[in-house]
Amino acid sequence: MSNEPVRLSLSRRDIIRMSGGTALAAAALGALGLPAADDATNVPSGAPAPQAPRMRLAASGAQLLIRDGTPHWYESPDIWAVPGSDPNGPPGQPVAGDIAFVWARVANTGRDDAFGAQVRFYWANPSTRMRFSTIHLIGTAYADIPAGATQDVLCLVPWKVEFVNGGHECLVAVASMPDDPSLPDLVDPPAYPNVAQRNLTVFKVLKSDFHLMVGIGGGQQETQRVRLTAEIGGELPEEALATLGVQQTRPVTKPQFRVGLSLKPTEPGGDIGEPVLDVTVPPGQSIPVYVTVRTTGRLGPDEYQLLRLVERQDQQVLGGVSLVGIGG
Amino acid sequence: MAPTPMAVQTRPFAIEPVTNVMLPDGIFDNALYKLRIACHYTNTSGADLTNVTLYLESIGDPGIVVTAQTYTFAKIPAGASVLVSWAADFQHATPGKPMVSFVARADGYTPARSIRQIFVSQTRYDATTKTYSCTIPEGRLDVSGVTVIKPAKGGWSPGDLPGDNKRPWKGPYVPTGLTMVWHPNPAYAGTHGELPFADPWWKVIALVVLIVAAIVGIIAAASGAGTFDVGISGEFDETDPGVVTECCRPEPAGGAEGATTVAGVCGVIASAALATALADDADPHWRGQEATPPAAGELTTAERVRASWRFLDEPRAGRPYRTNVQWAYERITTGATYHHAVSEQQSNVHVTKDVTVTTPGTVSGPDGTLWVEASFIRPDGQPFTGPNLYSFALFQAPKGFMILVPLTDDGVGYDRLANDGVYTGGLPLQLASRILRSQGQDIYGVWKVFVFGQDVNRVAPGTPPEIAAQTIGGFFVGSAIQITFDPSLPCPLEAQGSIKVI
Numbered sequence: 001m002s003n004e005p006v007r008l009s010l011s012r013r014d015i016i017r018m019s020g021g022t023a024l025a026a027a028a029l030g031a032l033g034l035p036a037a038d039d040a041t042n043v044p045s046g047a048p049a050p051q052a053p054r055m056r057l058a059a060s061g062a063q064l065l066i067r068d069g070t071p072h073w074y075e076s077p078d079i080w081a082v083p084g085s086d087p088n089g090p091p092g093q094p095v096a097g098d099i100a101f102v103w104a105r106v107a108n109t110g111r112d113d114a115f116g117a118q119v120r121f122y123w124a125n126p127s128t129r130m131r132f133s134t135i136h137l138i139g140t141a142y143a144d145i146p147a148g149a150t151q152d153v154l155c156l157v158p159w160k161v162e163f164v165n166g167g168h169e170c171l172v173a174v175a176s177m178p179d180d181p182s183l184p185d186l187v188d189p190p191a192y193p194n195v196a197q198r199n200l201t202v203f204k205v206l207k208s209d210f211h212l213m214v215g216i217g218g219g220q221q222e223t224q225r226v227r228l229t230a231e232i233g234g235e236l237p238e239e240a241l242a243t244l245g246v247q248q249t250r251p252v253t254k255p256q257f258r259v260g261l262s263l264k265p266t267e268p269g270g271d272i273g274e275p276v277l278d279v280t281v282p283p284g285q286s287i288p289v290y291v292t293v294r295t296t297g298r299l300g301p302d303e304y305q306l307l308r309l310v311e312r313q314d315q316q317v318l319g320g321v322s323l324v325g326i327g328g
Numbered sequence: 329m330a331p332t333p334m335a336v337q338t339r340p341f342a343i344e345p346v347t348n349v350m351l352p353d354g355i356f357d358n359a360l361y362k363l364r365i366a367c368h369y370t371n372t373s374g375a376d377l378t379n380v381t382l383y384l385e386s387i388g389d390p391g392i393v394v395t396a397q398t399y400t401f402a403k404i405p406a407g408a409s410v411l412v413s414w415a416a417d418f419q420h421a422t423p424g425k426p427m428v429s430f431v432a433r434a435d436g437y438t439p440a441r442s443i444r445q446i447f448v449s450q451t452r453y454d455a456t457t458k459t460y461s462c463t464i465p466e467g468r469l470d471v472s473g474v475t476v477i478k479p480a481k482g483g484w485s486p487g488d489l490p491g492d493n494k495r496p497w498k499g500p501y502v503p504t505g506l507t508m509v510w511h512p513n514p515a516y517a518g519t520h521g522e523l524p525f526a527d528p529w530w531k532v533i534a535l536v537v538l539i540v541a542a543i544v545g546i547i548a549a550a551s552g553a554g555t556f557d558v559g560i561s562g563e564f565d566e567t568d569p570g571v572v573t574e575c576c577r578p579e580p581a582g583g584a585e586g587a588t589t590v591a592g593v594c595g596v597i598a599s600a601a602l603a604t605a606l607a608d609d610a611d612p613h614w615r616g617q618e619a620t621p622p623a624a625g626e627l628t629t630a631e632r633v634r635a636s637w638r639f640l641d642e643p644r645a646g647r648p649y650r651t652n653v654q655w656a657y658e659r660i661t662t663g664a665t666y667h668h669a670v671s672e673q674q675s676n677v678h679v680t681k682d683v684t685v686t687t688p689g690t691v692s693g694p695d696g697t698l699w700v701e702a703s704f705i706r707p708d709g710q711p712f713t714g715p716n717l718y719s720f721a722l723f724q725a726p727k728g729f730m731i732l733v734p735l736t737d738d739g740v741g742y743d744r745l746a747n748d749g750v751y752t753g754g755l756p757l758q759l760a761s762r763i764l765r766s767q768g769q770d771i772y773g774v775w776k777v778f779v780f781g782q783d784v785n786r787v788a789p790g791t792p793p794e795i796a797a798q799t800i801g802g803f804f805v806g807s808a809i810q811i812t813f814d815p816s817l818p819c820p821l822e823a824q825g826s827i828k829v830i
Binding site (some may be wrong): 139 | 433
């Protein structure tokens with residue numbers, strides 16, 4: 001039995017969005033008996049916290065939303081990076097060793113205006129599940145968002161993109177009002193409409209192998225057995241592609257590369273592992289999985305191929321990392 | 329919809345909240361923990377804007393912690409510039425040029441963002457070497473051997489102090505000389521090195537040091553340690569041996585806010601004598617560099633300027649007082665040492681021909697409003713207008729307590745017309761009554777009005793550094809208090825208006 005929340009087809013985020021108000025949402029949640037976010041640890045200390053509260057109750061009639069991705073919540077189109085020194089530049093893939101600025105698009109779906117909403121921006125090494133206590137705060141920004149309006153929010157603290165993983169990092173944004181209750185330690189966008197995650201990056205399909213290390217996070221108290229699957233194909237919404245700065249708009253279904261998953265680093269030209277990997281994660285730990293992409297075909301100038309690394313437990317999607325492959 | 333036509337057109341500037349003075353050239357120094365990030369936000373369109381909200385969105389240094397605040401204006405006239413500011417903690421700020429973003433939204437428009445840089449320095453004091461050091465991205469300026477005209481003995485405090493961690497301020501100190509050693513980072517080849525922040529002259533950094541030292545002294549007297557870096561709490565103890573006179577000291581009167589403001593103004597006016605003596609069009613470092621081109625292949629590792637000056641007039645703010653100055657420049661390179669010396673007369677260029685102040689003669693209590701209109705006239709007869717000035721007034725109640733009121737030329741609130749050169753402020757007597765009641769005072773009797781104005785550096789972003797450097801802001805071009813060389817009397821605080829409340 002996992003200590004992670006069970007993913008129902010109807011999330012708290014969905015209920016809050018449908019209810020159009022916090023009080024009603026709270027009542028609905030209570031009536032449905034939805035489980036709470038699992039790790040009731042405050043941000044950012046990571047220290048153990050009381051078990052309650054088990055759901056988010058916004059303190060005002062303003063309801064902040066950073067949209068999840070479709071079909072996977074961790075592909076949010078409302079978070080993007082602008083590489084280089086001009087924060088007003090076009091979105092794109094961050095460059096390792098350089099700086100980038102991070103933006104988030106925050107909507108106020110509540111009935112009251114939101115004055116002084118705080119937006120916190122984080123980066124993290126690719127990982128299927130993340131905790132605030134281990135990801136890296138980039139900076140904060142503020143926004144006023146009238147009821148029913150949407151505001152692009154810029155974090156002016158430069159994100160210094162580290163060389164590890166070649167700039168293929170994940171981003172998290174959290175919007176909150178001053179009196180909002182604190183969040184659990186687990187980054188849980190499906191449960192919290194004001195939290196979004198962008199595990200979405202671009203890589204070039206070259207002759208040489210592409211490597212990425214993905215962390216598989218465990219629960220805090222129990223050993224977890226999860227399955228990581230490499231799924232090739234599918235497509236991204238245009239707005240998500242636009243925030244990657246990708247010009248290629250035609251998805252390719254026939255696989256142009258093979259993907260291997262391994263618990264050990266792979267050698268050039270050697271065995272890259274299988275596209276499905278079962279992983280046992282001891283409590284409180286993160287297991288690195290080495291992802292190798294080996295090119296078998298070629299992508300045209302307007303083509304891209306999507307690679308999704310999806311973590312599941314009992315058919316339930318727990319998280320994932322998505323990569324957009326484009327021609328070299 | 330189009331983006332809201334509101335913009336922050338020039339560099340935001342620092343206001344120290346205890347003294348309410350602007351730091352020279354708007355530079356923020358992390359020796360002062362609490363500073364306000366201020367800017368003029370301009371309606372760039374030809375039409376009035378309604379229901380305008382303004383807020384600070386983000387700042388590029390995570391060590392600077394801003395308190396979120398939204399300003400709302402029912403209307404901002406076409407072309408008007410409103411003054412807004414945000415409280416921030418600079419204790420952990422890094423010297424540099426972080427960007428700051430502001431967002432404006434008005435009825436009928438989408439939100440619009442302005443991004444500007446601010447300048448952040450770090451001043452510290454080494455008691456062993458009696459040297460102030462100011463670190464900025466382009467290098468470090470060491471300031472030592474500061475000779476001063478000291479005020480009359482006794483020290484200053486706001487009145488109801490001192491308590492724990494509080495000590496009297498021994499200023500104002502009027503500087504008569506100093507040594508500035510610039511350590512460029514990195515050492516550079518060629519005639520000229522990089523200007524501080526790629527904008528102001530090196531002397532402005534020295535001025536920051538002197539003014540920060542003065543303000544720290546005032547804060548220490550008013551609030552005690554904890555709001556500034558204790559590492560900056562040095563004092564000038566080298567009295568100019570060639571000068572026997574002393575200067576005046578402000579009276580500790582008017583309540584905490586009024587007294588600290590008056591003292592802060594005195595500190596800025598006294599320190600600004602340094603900038604006057606070392607000229608605005610090109611300072612000794614620039615001129616010294618010009619006169620001592622190094623040999624090919626040499627790198628300049630340090631530049632030393634020793635300057636001293638004599639006052640031919642008292643250093644009155646807004647007046648073209650004169651100094652006789654001598655300075656010697658020394659360039660130290662990897663291969664040689666070069667010298668250049670100058671002796672000349674310089675005078676204050678931050679001047680006004682006149683400051684006119686208008687107040688009502690009589691106002692009825694308890695529901696009336698005290699107001700003041702002030703115009704600061706340049707030597708050419710043209711007034712300072714709109715965002716070219718940071719101005720405020722002190723209203724002194726009949727029994728002495730002072731209340732600070734901002735003066736604006738934005739066509740908003742008490743101000744009738746934007747950019748007409750008339751800076752206006754008002755004080756509702758009901759508000760004044762609530763404030764005074766806590767002091768055991770009331771509103772009835774004769775009020776005095778004191779007016780102040782500091783010029784603002786309005787150089788457009790992108791201006792070439794050596795051109796931008798010639799414009800310096802933060803000097804008092806109008807001040808109700810002045811520095812004299814008569815220590816027998818307090819520094820004269822002359823009311824420019826009076827209002828009888830009946």
